[in-house]
Each structure stands twice: as structure tokens, then as C-alpha cells.
Amino acid sequence: MVNKKLKIGMIGGGPGSFIGAIHRMAATMDGLMEVVAGAFSSNPEKSRQTGEELFLDPSRVYANYDDLLDKEKNLPESERIDVVCIVTPNHVHFDPTIKALKSGFHVILDKPMTFTLEEAKTLYDAIKSSGKLFCLTHTYTGYPMIKEAKSLIEKGVLGKIRKVYVEYPQGWLWKKLETEDNKQAQWRTDPNQSGSSNCMGDIGTHAFNLAEYVSGLQVSHLCAHLNITVEGRVLDDDGAVLLKFNNGAHGILTASQINTGAENNLKIRIYGEKAGLEWEQEDNNSLRLRWPDKPDEIYRAGTGYLSSLANENTRTPAGHPEGYIEAFANLYRNFARTYYALEAGKDPKKEWLDFPGAEDGLRGMAFVKNVLASNQSDKKWTPFEV
Amino acid sequence: MVNKKLKIGMIGGGPGSFIGAIHRMAATMDGLMEVVAGAFSSNPEKSRQTGEELFLDPSRVYANYDDLLDKEKNLPESERIDVVCIVTPNHVHFDPTIKALKSGFHVILDKPMTFTLEEAKTLYDAIKSSGKLFCLTHTYTGYPMIKEAKSLIEKGVLGKIRKVYVEYPQGWLWKKLETEDNKQAQWRTDPNQSGSSNCMGDIGTHAFNLAEYVSGLQVSHLCAHLNITVEGRVLDDDGAVLLKFNNGAHGILTASQINTGAENNLKIRIYGEKAGLEWEQEDNNSLRLRWPDKPDEIYRAGTGYLSSLANENTRTPAGHPEGYIEAFANLYRNFARTYYALEAGKDPKKEWLDFPGAEDGLRGMAFVKNVLASNQSDKKWTPFEV
């Protein structure tokens, strides 16, 4: 029986990393997991520094991820890590994930899944055949009111979906920040670290994932137009995509890093033949249900009338705001709950299994590839192919 | 010298008309104009009924617009109307406008300008050669904070414009209301009264006009996709248009009548290389200025720090909300102020001249035609041609 916290070994997340710290907070806040080992940076001194800040046993702070995987898998079962958490830039996703799975570890991987669609396909198969748990951290699907939105649509409250609007406005790359010693800007705008797309790969994929997740639909065709707005950039920093879904619904996805002054207000609006719903991340604890013939309703996180899917992803009562870190932690908690259930030989609740995985990763990479293909085409519509 | 209210003769606006009543409130609230004559309906009894409700002299309630124009122009100058206000469905815009101009009257016309682009071109020339004042009631440009937005962009506060988002979400046609004895739904979804487009013609043109008006830019290319969502309709009830502007900026315009539960929240967001701005019609007295490196600012109608363009279009101090009718009335008031100035042999203030006219009408009709052409094309981009 498992009567212990799940042990994490982290790859990436050294000094200056934004997302590494978020993963650690998300992993530990519920007391189900703890970081015990890491290869935090390709620079051994930086890796050591982060290990020290995390009070790790220095012997478990490694110079690189190969070391981490090799040495940890040879530790006694009671000591060695259970899960590898990978938070490196995109070009260092595929290799450590494949190796971690082969070393017998479960994996939590920051999105996007890989550097190229081809890698993603290979990894998808590797995950499926590994028998290991795999989570791709599409954070925004972890919000309680996003769970409620999905649940309401599944129950048919909106009727057949007709229209989906999803937008991801950011403004932080309004100027050429990548020349100003900003690590986040540097790697994201660098095709060698980020891949073939910056804006669509970084945030467009979140918007795409959210749209498919909440609506329960899949994109079948798209018409994309990308822009490079700030002079001297080589990757897109802005774009718009018209969408057709597999049920005949239509949609529009926009993503931008040059909406000057905008922060991070990922927003989704879905309209069906009976009702509509609207949610935005910067006011994440509310979900507005829109009715054609009665007052709109404001569903609120932490209340007594929500679905089990929302409830299993909530920690506080109504009016005590949860936020981004809790949404992130919901991915980790569901992953851990699933792990504990399986270890105990039980079926996990279906609500716990609802965390993003290999399929989301593969479709996300396909989204980027299809968007780029459409952008280069002078034909209006490009079929969505995986 | 003109020491009298401007006299209006109204064409259309009989029982069941929504926009006729709005025009009358807009015309009269500032005490500069009054309705003294009308041909309110093609049904003489209905016309008579409206005339009575307006306390009109029965001799000036006419059976049709030809009558109105013929008889009024032969009245003594001190009695006869000065302005013809036309609020009929779209297919009855061109003819009465042309005739009113020929009869020597100024004209205020509800949008869109005409039924077809060809009519619009003819009318455009007629207006220009008539020497008469002409206003096309693109209401939404009348809001004080839209005036402020335009003014801020003109002053360069946002820097070069990079991106324009404009959306016009409505939900009222979520079901087949046109079969339920709803006059508004009936004529708008009927190609014989509405023209070649319903949604894009009715509200897409407002969004288009607002985007060009506020940004000071012109659309150069577009990529449109229209939908007929509710079974049995023949005209579009939803659509999206990607835009390129003449300065290199990009944009997205969406308009829908099937966003179930949505009311009328026309919204515009514009981002430049220095700052962004955001405005929405359902919260029309606020304008949000977004900055990359300092707190966003909320500009508010009726305050002391606004531009003269905003001030000339405001009636109440801050915190006393103005709304749709006041925005509409701003068009009328500017029209009247221009009239009075010209009659007095003075130059009107440039703020008064800032009401929509023939150029707006022509570009609006071209927008509809170009959108329809793009929608039928499988090429991504269609050049915007007038």
C-alpha cells in the first residue's frame, strides 16, 4: 500500500524559471506530493543553487536529466522518485519524457508536448504503451468553473453548440523584450527553443485546448492568419484562426502577445441552441450562463449547486477566491488521486481522471502545424489533420 | 436668421417600428428639432394613427412619401419642413432620399445607406452635388467615449495602430423568430426588404463603421465567413471577418445574431505600439486605456479631463449615465448645430461636423458586398473595393 507522499524529480525549473516555481507550488500545496530530486538547469551550479533553496539532499540534485533518471531508478523503491516533472523549454520535452517513461516513471510535462508534431506522435505511442500516467499541464482546464462549463455542456444545458469564441490576449511582447535580458522572452521567440511558432504555440494551444475541452467538440477545418508585428522577430506574435468543428459549429480563436496592456485574460464564450456561457480567466471564479428568455445566471465557485466535476476541483467556499495556482494544483491533485486509487487497486473517480494528457498534447501539436500550413496557404480552409 | 426649431418630416416609423421612435426621441430631446409632418406607414390608417399620437396637424400626415415631399416643398418657407428623416426598411432608402434631396430638403437616413452598392454610389454622388446636409445614423459613433477614443488615437496616444478587434454579439435571432409575428425579425431576414445580407448588413456594418471611425484607418483586404445557423433562413445570421488595414494593421470583426443570451454589446479593442484601448457599448460611459508599464486608466464620460470632441457630445456630469438615446441624439444635435452655423454664415465647429455621412454609407455598402464576395470565394483574401 502507498502510505506516503508521491516523490517528484524535476527536470528544469532552475533560477529565472517562471513555470518551475508554479509547478512546485501546485505539486506541494495539497500535501500529496513533494519534490525530492532534480536536474534544474543545464548549469550544474544553478541546479545546485535551486536544490539548496528547496532544502534537497545534495546527492539528489543532478547535473543533467540523464543522471537524474539513471540514478533515481537505481535507488531503493522506498526512496526513489515516483514521478518526473519536466518544465524545460519546448525543445527539451521529447527526450527526457521518453527516457523517463522508459525508466519506469510517471510523467508530468509542461505544454506543448514536443518540439514537432512528429515527436508528438512518437511520444503519444510511447505514453500509450508505457502504462504510466502522463499529464500535460494545460493549466486552464483545471479551473473549477471551466469544469462546470464542461459539465453543463455535457448535460445538454446549452443544447447543440453553434458557436465558439476563444481569445487569448497578452501584451507583454509589445516591444522587443527578447533583446532586454528577459529569459522568458528570449526562449519563446527563438525558433531553436520554441519551435515553429511562438504565439500560437505558447498560448494559441491553450486556447485551442480549452475550446475543445469545454465544448466537447473537435476542430475539423481552420483558416489561419499569423502576424509578426514587432520588427526583427522571426516567429509569430499575433494571430487569428477561423474554425469549423466536427458537429457543424463555427468558431474564432485569437491569440496575441502584442495587445499592449493586456495581461492574460484567456476568455471563452460558447453559444448553443438553448443557452450560452461565458468565462474569463481573470475573473475565474464566475461563470455566466446566458438565457434568451430569462435572467442570466452567475455560477460561482465553491457554492453548493455545482457539478461533482467542479466540486472535485475546489478547495475553498464561495467568495474565497481560488486562482491560477489552484487551477494548476488541480492537475497535480487529480494526477495524484488517480495514482493512489490505482495503487490501491481501485477505479479512480472519473472526475480525477479528467486531467489533460497525451491526446491533448498530440492535438495541440497538430493545431500548431495546421495553423502554420493554413497561414502559408492562400486557400481559405485547411482541413485539420493529425 | 434662423430663430426656430428645425422642422422634420419623417418617412417610416409607424406602429411597431423600433427605430422610428428612437429617431424621434433623439431629434427632440435637445429642443433643436421637432417632427411636424410624416408619412409613417404605407398603410394610411397606420400613418394617421402615428400622426395623432404625435399630436401632428392631420393635414401634414401623408399617405406616402411622394405626397409628403411634394406638398411640403410647396408650403411657405416658414411652415414647411427643413429636414426629411427616413427610417424605412432598407429597400425603401434610396428612392425617398434621392427625391428628398431633389426637393431641397436636408436628409437624415437610417443605415444602411441603400439596398445595393450601386444605389449607394448613385446616392453618394447625388448627396455630394445636392449641397444639402446628409446624416447616416451610425449611432454608435455618437457615444462620448467613442469620441474620446477617436480623439486619443488621433493625438497619437496609442502610437501606430497594430491590431483592431471589433465584435457585435446579439442573440435575439437564436430561434426562428421571423415566423412568430415579430416585425423586426421578419423584415431583417427577408432578402426583399433587407438586401443581400441580414447579420452583416444590419450589425456587421455598425462594427465596420466603428472600427474605421475610431482607428482612423481603412480596411484594405478581408477574409469573410458567413453562416446561416437557424434552419430555414436564407440570409446570414452570423459571421466573422479577418481584416487588413491600410496602415498594415490587422483586425477581426465578428457579428452574430445567434449568440444565445447576448444582448447588444458592441465592443471594440484597439492596440497600438504604445498603448491599447477597450470600450463596450453596454458600459458605454467608460473607456479603458491600457498601458504596458503603468496602471490602466478608466476614462469616464462627463469628467473634466476629456477632449473637446467628447465634451461636445455629452449632456450630464460624470456618474449620471448617458446611453443609447443620447448617443443617437448626438448625431441629431451635431447635424442641427451644423445647420444653424451654416445658416448663420459661420463655420461649424469641427466637432459638430463629426457625424456619419455619405462616405460612411458608401463604405458600409461596399463592406457588405466585399464580405459576400469573400464568403463565396475559396481564396483567403479579397481586396476591399468600393
Added chain:
Amino acid sequence: MVNKKLKIGMIGGGPGSFIGAIHRMAATMDGLMEVVAGAFSSNPEKSRQTGEELFLDPSRVYANYDDLLDKEKNLPESERIDVVCIVTPNHVHFDPTIKALKSGFHVILDKPMTFTLEEAKTLYDAIKSSGKLFCLTHTYTGYPMIKEAKSLIEKGVLGKIRKVYVEYPQGWLWKKLETEDNKQAQWRTDPNQSGSSNCMGDIGTHAFNLAEYVSGLQVSHLCAHLNITVEGRVLDDDGAVLLKFNNGAHGILTASQINTGAENNLKIRIYGEKAGLEWEQEDNNSLRLRWPDKPDEIYRAGTGYLSSLANENTRTPAGHPEGYIEAFANLYRNFARTYYALEAGKDPKKEWLDFPGAEDGLRGMAFVKNVLASNQSDKKWTPFEV
């Protein structure tokens, strides 16, 4: 039969008046009334100037209100005014109102009713015995969603009312504006024109009126504390009042002119044993219903599900914002509709009779007097006496 617009003679409202212009827009926007005569200022030249701006017949612009009343009442019935509208500072309310009633005119009077409670009592009796229509323009009761709020409470939707919060925050007197050539600030802070209270008399009375109107309750006891914040003032510019209502409910009323940066966001929140409601003037087209065990609902002006009381006070469909001027105009329109019904020998709809009158005026003046008495007392509670 009355087949004509109601004719208004206005007292006050000359150059520099804020509220005079508002009254005129409110009176004329629905086409039921028109201003035909006036004594706009104690300065005849200023009066003449306003008359000219309104295109009035110079013979009906009077040097003072005695003149106006005397001469108008002697005009032929078809020509003379029907209604006197009084928009002078508070110390010139009583006398012209009494005389107007005696002259046989209906009266619309800006609030507060009089300069002193004693005057108010006398005027109350005079109104009651006159048989004339009387409206006191407590604007804020004219908003459609305030009508809806009242209606919901009357229907018992909230259950027994337990708690009422009403606040009226303004910031415009944050500095000593009255020494800066600001006419509005001058008369309101001057005890000779304003009366014994500035803040509580000017805006506290609106808050008080709104609380009693919406809740359907009456204040029975109060505990007041007033402040003079800006040095050199002699009247209150800020205050708070604890309230007990006649059904056992409790409340808090706050009013301030020194909430620096605040505009005019009169706000009311009422909680009953079943539900709560919240409304604020700066977002006047929404009313939030709060439920203990299901999602809050947002009632919206112009929708199809509202009460007849709200519907009779609306002009535009949902999403076309109405505002302060329309709320004001609702008082005028209901007044006019009542007039026309009575003239036609019919019972006015009860929704039309729902405009503020003598009782509101009397209780408002009593409120001021009781607040001042409580403020000077060191006892906690003062009974509310009229």
C-alpha cells in the same frame, strides 16, 4: 379632449443651471410635453437669453415667476401653460409652488420639496387640497430596474426584508470648490439657499427616498452622524445614518461629497429572508438578485421577463443602455400619461401613477430635520417624526 402636447412654464433653469437643462430634456424627449414659457432667472437678461435659446416667443419669457403665473393664467385655455416646472434653488421652492397651484396649474418641482419642514407641511396640505397633479423629481426612482426591484419586493420574492444598505458617494466637494466660481457648489453649501443641510439635504434625501420606495418600508428611528470635512464650510459634506424600519428591519445610509474621486454611484442593497437584491446607478440597467442556494440572477432592462412596472418605464430593447435622462423622463412621462388619462375621464394605469409626490417630499424634509436632530443628540436613537 386633449389632443395636444402639455405646455410647460419653467421657473428657474437659466444659464449655468445643471438641472434646468435636464428637466427640459426629460420633458420633451417623449413628445408629450413642450416648454412654451419661462421665468428662467431673477436676472431678466439671463432669462431672455435662455428663452431665445429655447426658441420661445419673447412675450412668454417673464422677468419673474409672479409675472409668469399671473400672465399665463389669463391667457386663453388653448394657449396657456398646463404645468409649472420649478427648478430653482431650495429656498425658492415653496412660494412659487403654492402660487402655481393657486393659479390652477399642475406642478413639477425639483427636490427637496421646500426649505424647511414647516413649509413642507403647509405645501403638502396645499397640494392635497388643490386637486392638481404634483411631482417631486426624485429621479432615481425612475430607473426601470429600480421599478423592477420594487416590484419584486412587493411580490414577496425576497421574503420579509431584514436589511437595507443605501449609499450615495460623491467626491466633487473634495476641495473648497465654492470659492472657485462654481455656481453648483456655491448655492448648495450656502445655508441661505440650501437650507439646514447640504450633503444630507442634497443627496441623502435621494438615498432615503430610494430606500423607502424600493423596500416599501418606512424609517422609524435613526442614529445620525454628520461631518464638515473641508475647512471653512458651515454645512455638512458627509454623513452616516443607522436606520430602523417599521417592520423591524435595520439599515445604514451613507452620503458623502468628499469621497474623493467618486462620481455619483447611488447604490442600494436589500436583503430579505429568502433572497437579496443589489443595484447601483452607474450600472443602472442591471439588477442582481442574490440567492442563498442557486446562482445569482442578473435582471436586465428591456428584456421580456420584467414586470409591467419596469416595462412602462423603458424605451429601448435590452442592451441599448438607458440612463439618467431617461429615468428623469420617466417621471415626466408618467405625469403626462396620468394627466391625459384623467383628462380623458379614464383611470390612469397604476404604473403611471407611480411617480414621487407630496408624501415623498414631506418625508424627505422630515428626514433632514430628524437627521440634524440626531446629529446634535448624544443619545443613540432618535424616533423619526414628521
Added chain:
Amino acid sequence: MVNKKLKIGMIGGGPGSFIGAIHRMAATMDGLMEVVAGAFSSNPEKSRQTGEELFLDPSRVYANYDDLLDKEKNLPESERIDVVCIVTPNHVHFDPTIKALKSGFHVILDKPMTFTLEEAKTLYDAIKSSGKLFCLTHTYTGYPMIKEAKSLIEKGVLGKIRKVYVEYPQGWLWKKLETEDNKQAQWRTDPNQSGSSNCMGDIGTHAFNLAEYVSGLQVSHLCAHLNITVEGRVLDDDGAVLLKFNNGAHGILTASQINTGAENNLKIRIYGEKAGLEWEQEDNNSLRLRWPDKPDEIYRAGTGYLSSLANENTRTPAGHPEGYIEAFANLYRNFARTYYALEAGKDPKKEWLDFPGAEDGLRGMAFVKNVLASNQSDKKWTPFEV
């Protein structure tokens, strides 16, 4: 040197506890502290159950707090706890805190400090003489934008403070929930566990603490009125308090548990002679600065222009919402950072020392006592005495 996580022993927080779980998330999310021991319930089986859920060594799950304190203090220094965290109902605050301090442990205590003011005074002295760190978890002072508000006022941005409004509206006790097997409702409405006040003690103290914390002022006089709204209750469930501050400013504090439908929207508004500020907990990442003569500004958490006090209490970039748990965690993190600095022989940053402590606790208890005294008095003002 301390190169380890701080070890916590928790008293209270067993099954059914809301706040115990919150404390644990707050303590562990930053990786600086961990719960290693506990006496979670007076019921040993329940205590054991919670210990198991937390993966604790069973030998460190104790039957009662005396046991915990006795046994832990005798463990080797490298093993034993460093901090005692006390999350029991109010009547079990004093004794374990005193004993924990005497046992040489630092203490984090849930508010209010004690059951009575007398206990609070004794405890205050005990804390001061103990030389131990003490934190009283007034959560709401932990929000980044509350830190910013305090900072702006300290810098004089608002000028001299004139007016403070603080309100704490809840609706959860709208009905007699304490008879419905709701543990939270039961102990809070029970004078034997809660003390002499329910509403004012539970949430009024938060409002009071926030007002003094942000404004930098102290209440000098108050005028309170409390209500017992739901039949059968013995303690207050609603109340209002007029305030005078030591600089001459005035204020109003309201707290209620019967604002049906309200959640937890603690709100503070402060107006000075130059500007105002407004913050509400349910939109905690924004702070509105209000100006009399320029546009309001929206300060946002995680941006680059904030004070060091705000920055030291933030984890995510702008637009990635932080919430209640992060605010709570800020108290813990500052406590831990202070601890580490002191252990290292360094001066803690002043931003880290900014967590609520003994003084806050003492004034909170005095607030309750003074409010009750005022409530029973028929005199308007009661001086605030500690």
C-alpha cells in the same frame, strides 16, 4: 545554520475543519514549512485519521495538545517541531498558545486571539516576553493589493485620510443552519465556543483589522448597533459600527451573516484629501485609485510598477490570479522568511516582518468588547479602550 524546512505541529484542524486545511495549504505551498506532527481533534480516532491523510508518522499524532507540546519539546532538536499552529475554536486559543510559547515554540494562531479580552492581555504579555515569533492569521492583510494600498497611503498618495468604509457582507447564516448539522455554524453561534459575539467576533474583527492596517490609523471612538436576525439565536448575526479615528477621520464598518446570497466580499474604501482607493476581496487582484481630476487607475497584482511590499507578497505575473490561499500563504511565508533571517543572524526585510501579530490580536479583542459595550449603551459614542 538552518538548512531545512520549518516543522509544524498543528493543534486542531481535524475532519470537518475548514480552516485547518487552509492553514496546511498556506504553510506548505512555498516549500518552506511542513506539517510533521499534530493533535488534530479532541477525538483521538479523528486525530489519527487526519494524521494518516497527511502521511504523518503515527507516533507524532497526539491525543491532545498537552501531549503534543510535552513530547515534541523533548525530541532531539533536529527532529522536533519549530512552530505550533493552532486552529481550534476560539475558546481553545489561549491555553495552547501560552503553553506552546512556554514550551519554546513559535506560534501561528488563528484569529481571534482569545476568548476574552482579559485572556488577550495576558497572552499579549506572554508573547512579548517569550521572544518567540507569533502570527495571528488575519488573512486579508496578506493580499498583494492590500499591501499596495497600505503602501500608497504610507507614501502619502491619498493625502490625509478623511473617510474609511469597510464592509464584510456574508449571507450563509440567512437561516438557522446551526440546527442542520453544520459544524461551522454550530460553533460560531455558540457562546461557549465562539465567545460574546458571533458576527462581529468572526468577521467584524477582520474588517476592523483591515481598516486599521491599510489606513495606518487607530479607532478612537465607536457607535455600534448589533442585531440578532434569525429567531432563536443568542449571538449577533449582523451589525453596523460608526467609527472615529485618531486623526479625526470618520468611518463606517458593517458586518453581516444574513445578507442573503452574499458570499464573502470584504470591501474597503478609503478617501483622503488628494485621492481615494477601493478594493474588494472577490476581485482581489485589482486596486482602484480614484482621482478627482484625472482618470481612475487600476493597479494590478503582479505588474512591474508596484511597491516592494506588494511584490514580496506575490507569486505570479499579472493576469494569473492569486487568491485567498495565496494571501494566507503570504502570512506563513513572511513568518518563515523572518524566522530564517533571524536564525541566520540577519535583519529580516521590513516587508517580511509585516504579518499580523499580538498587537492586532489585542486590538481585535478590544474591538469586540467595545462594540458590545456600545451596543448595550444608549449613548451614541463609546471611547475605544484596550
